[in-house]
Amino acid sequence: MKLTLHIWRQRDSETKGEMVQYIVDDVSEHMSFLEMMDVLNDNLVKKGEEPIAFDHDCREGICGMCSMVINGQPHGPQKGVTTCQLHMRSFNDGDSIYIEPFRAKGFPVVRDLIVDRSAFDRIIQAGGYVSVGTGSAPDGNAIPIKKEEADEAFNAATCIGCAACVASCKNASAMLFVSAKIAQLDRLPQGKVESKERVSKMIAQMDEEGFGNCTNTGACSAECPKEISLENIARMNRLHLKSTISPT
């Protein structure tokens, strides 16, 4: 496959970036998108040019590190996958592909396609944990939990924190991520104890990081590689309302 790539190049957060065009003509349709980027970087290094910086780690859709907006969609055109799981057979020979970093005030560009997502870490640090004593590992059946609750808690826990929700939202809102983390803990007995305090602190931190507000377009859930449900946002809103009316 021969592809024309338009890639965002930016030296650092202080420097102005621009789209730069590259041609790659030795791409196999069996390659993953990141392998295609590796091929391009090999070519650039051989020519003595600066390779393109991009985030990646596990390359199997678990770590949430890959963060590219491909032709206007976070993680590209295929539904329910991360960039590293996207294969070049999703594109056609001769295609032009536009690759940009996730864009949000809360995610400053570090270099090229790499953005600083530590805002998510600070939101988790604000309350996305269980601090009450839960004792040592109990017997599996010691605390009965309804299967539906356990399943929904697990579904919320599949959020890998990649931030595609923020990248896809027209308001750069982080509510799907924050709500998934809140719902995951709120659905389980050990996490429920601190729900009200947690939701207030995490939402306050989310606002402080400069993310936008949710207008319920549903783009976040539609673009999420783990297909996290919008129901988590409604649950978070409900908890937030309760914690505002009755903080304790």
Added chain:
Amino acid sequence: MAFSGLFLIVFLTQHMLINMLSVIDSLRLNFFGVEESNLFNEVAYFMGNNPLVQFGLQPVLIAGFMIHMVMAFVLQAKNYAARPDRYQYANKARAYSWASMNMLITGGVVIGFLGLHFYDFWIPELKAKYVTGKAHIGDGPATEEILADVNRFYPELVHRMKYPWRVAIYCGSFVLLGLHLNHGFQSSFQTTGVSQGKYIPLIKKAGITFSIVVPFLFTVVALVHFFIS
């Protein structure tokens, strides 16, 4: 936004129901041989003269609308600031609907429509009641007797709806209102946290039904008075 939106949904429903009385009046007068039908007049007179409605509910309605409108612009400004560097390639994220992505446009059209609606009905009513002390029907002279007439509301409504350009603007605005409600109804329940589990399909269906039925019936009111009354 969500609470003021839900409040306005309730207001729209009662406004539509009252307006439908004028359609019943028109059908009775024009097709059922009834010589006098004042359902709309009676309710309109009550709404316009009852102290609780005028000085209790009306200020709440104005406040609700102002909160909804101001919050929309404040939220839009904050949301715009949350992405200072825009995407070079247009955002192609899969969104649920055009309406959900363009609430400010549909809401802006509704605000514009309300300007015309106030010019047609609300401002002349305030002027008649609190400034001149005289009301008129259509292009006729303003008198104190007309202001005191319980049955002046229906003929004034019919007069306003006789102009094609006005009916066209009203009907076009109702389409945009429908799109605004199509997203707003469901979104209000999502934001207030009511949307959960088994209620989600119910809320979605109710939202779609409401966003079609209410604007459609408002359109019926305008068209009935244009073509029949």
